[in-house]
Amino acid sequence: MLIINSEIAQSIRGYGARDYPNETCGAMLGVDGAEGREVRALFPLTNRRDDSPRNRFSITAEDFRAAERAAKEQGLALVGWYHSHPDHPARPSEYDREHAWPWYSYVIVSVASGEPRDMTSWQLSDDRSAFQPEEITWAVPPGMIKR
């Protein structure tokens, strides 16, 4: 189960809309505990795919290391990645599967005609055969009172 508060979810949707028609991407920093995995902060990254940024994203090894350092500095773990699917459903593609590792949460937001829509999360199975949907629990941001 992935816990995302509405502020962070709104940020992911916002980045998806901002970068439309290109794909947005970034790292999710958080805690991975017995009660689930909670995203506490985002680390937006530049989509390095200049050749086809509308249907591909790429985060370099150097960017990966920067995200890991950022997580460590904040006392968090690098728990996953988010990216957008412009004018495409929030479902992982075969290309996503081929370039994934298990354990991470892969959040996808669909952006239709510039408007952010569905947000889903996925985890790769240990045998690499398929992505499994990961349940998202929408939480209230810290400091806000739930009514």
Add this chain to the structure above:
Amino acid sequence: MAVKMEIPTALRQFAGKQASVEFNAATVGEALKQLTGTYADLRKHLYTDDGRIRSFVNIYLNDEDIRYLQKENTPTKDGDTISIVPSIAGGAKI
């Protein structure tokens, strides 16, 4: 030559939950072979079915990407650290 191999968080579950392991290896390729020999479940996440390192998997010897050294034939020396670092990729197109 004892080299330290750092295991990324995402793959530690396939390596006895260890953050790093040490092997005696003369080259990076030898160290990788020992790693995947010891922890067989790691192999499919690092290599394609035809035995090549996956395109999104980067191997660093200390701070150098082995693609710019001698790839898997890069010699190691005592105390070196080998890191496995993914580049993250994906996208909507099938």
